[in-house]
Amino acid sequence: MKPDSFERNQALASEYVVGTLQGSARKRFEHWMMESPRLRRQVWYWERRLEPFNNSLPKTDPPAAIWNSIEQRLFGESTQPSEEKGLGLWFWRWTTGLALAAVLALLVWTPLPPQVNHSMVAVVQSEQAQPLWVMNASTANHSLTLKALPPVAVDAQQDYELWLLSESGVPVSLTVLPTEGAELRITLSNEQVRELLKSRSLAISLEPKGGSPTGQPTGPVVYQTQLVEM
Amino acid sequence: MNCDNERLVTLLAKSAQGDRHSFACLYQQTSAAVYGMCVHLLRSTDEAQDVLQETYIQVWHHAGEYHADRGTPITWMMSIGRYRCLDALRRRRHHVDFETVEAIQTSEEPGPMQETDAQLDRQRLSDCLKGLDERYRATIEMAYFRGFTHQELALAMDQPLGTTKSLVRRGLSVLRRCLGS
Numbered sequence: 001m002k003p004d005s006f007e008r009n010q011a012l013a014s015e016y017v018v019g020t021l022q023g024s025a026r027k028r029f030e031h032w033m034m035e036s037p038r039l040r041r042q043v044w045y046w047e048r049r050l051e052p053f054n055n056s057l058p059k060t061d062p063p064a065a066i067w068n069s070i071e072q073r074l075f076g077e078s079t080q081p082s083e084e085k086g087l088g089l090w091f092w093r094w095t096t097g098l099a100l101a102a103v104l105a106l107l108v109w110t111p112l113p114p115q116v117n118h119s120m121v122a123v124v125q126s127e128q129a130q131p132l133w134v135m136n137a138s139t140a141n142h143s144l145t146l147k148a149l150p151p152v153a154v155d156a157q158q159d160y161e162l163w164l165l166s167e168s169g170v171p172v173s174l175t176v177l178p179t180e181g182a183e184l185r186i187t188l189s190n191e192q193v194r195e196l197l198k199s200r201s202l203a204i205s206l207e208p209k210g211g212s213p214t215g216q217p218t219g220p221v222v223y224q225t226q227l228v229e230m
Numbered sequence: 231m232n233c234d235n236e237r238l239v240t241l242l243a244k245s246a247q248g249d250r251h252s253f254a255c256l257y258q259q260t261s262a263a264v265y266g267m268c269v270h271l272l273r274s275t276d277e278a279q280d281v282l283q284e285t286y287i288q289v290w291h292h293a294g295e296y297h298a299d300r301g302t303p304i305t306w307m308m309s310i311g312r313y314r315c316l317d318a319l320r321r322r323r324h325h326v327d328f329e330t331v332e333a334i335q336t337s338e339e340p341g342p343m344q345e346t347d348a349q350l351d352r353q354r355l356s357d358c359l360k361g362l363d364e365r366y367r368a369t370i371e372m373a374y375f376r377g378f379t380h381q382e383l384a385l386a387m388d389q390p391l392g393t394t395k396s397l398v399r400r401g402l403s404v405l406r407r408c409l410g411s
Contacts (some may be wrong), residue, residue, distance in 0.1 A: 003234040014402040017309075018373045019316045020380050020395075041299065047309045048301040049409050052352035053374055054308045057270050059262040066265075066279055067257060070286050075250065077345050189318075190280045216383075 013042035076112030121225035139193050147183045161211045165201035176211045200227040238303035246294035264311045271315040285311040319377040358408035366401030
């Protein structure tokens, strides 16, 4: 049921911002937010009101390598310290000051080599060998494209949820899968790409509408598949 | 709006027009706050760095969607980062640090909420929190600063899930009435 009163909107918006609204309820709320300017304004109200919480947390300079990774991902290049790039000397003094920290950080944080792209594909089939989904992963773009083929249908009260089977054995939720011929493209985090390259294993479970309410599979795992290099 | 915010709004606006220099300045001026929050919530520098990257990539792509109703630019960016942190926490629910929770509940040292400074909005939030019933304040604090779910809050406070949900909802309702007054 959609929130339909001012009080209900307030309650849900505050729980969304604080973070206690979760699972399928959180996903449903995000969907309602897309439709309702009033609900969005309630969320913004709480974000503004609770901002002092964030200000009370200690600031921490991130490793300089992070900025290079962001530039690499956004623009396909990493800025070198030069005046011609137009950033100004102060920025590079700041960056250089963190150089040692960056080197140390790189010892424990190993970003994906940006020049290496792994294109992988998986086809999920039914027991009757009927193709249900085609999945394409591109590590350079951090993307996973999921296309549902026409036979894919699901009960109105349920959704198929896609999980990355990490080497640690803990499934990581990636998304609720599209059905009935729809296509969906999701962006993977660095951590997810690293895990995907290691395990290449995906599983699909049947979950309540909107996805697992717990963050872990609650329904039966109905399909498993392996991504293979193209 | 103070000078800092005016400058950040300008940098965001220029970023929305594709000005990479402004985006770099924006990152330089705000990333320590966003990263500090991520490290605090996630307790993992690896994950915090991933979230920081995702946050600024989203900021670059959506800079044009910022407007004053979202709060200051830093409010908007912190919200983007915070929701990504919550997503990351939900993906690894088995890593809940309950020892830290007990420390928060029993410590008499000023917590993060008590350390909010004297600026008007901070002072109002701080005053309202002080006026809250201790159980309300503790649940809101743990949810916000640790990213706890209802179930995790119930476990941490050793009380039924239904009671915990009611506490959160009532606590937020009281807080809102106070903040809105």
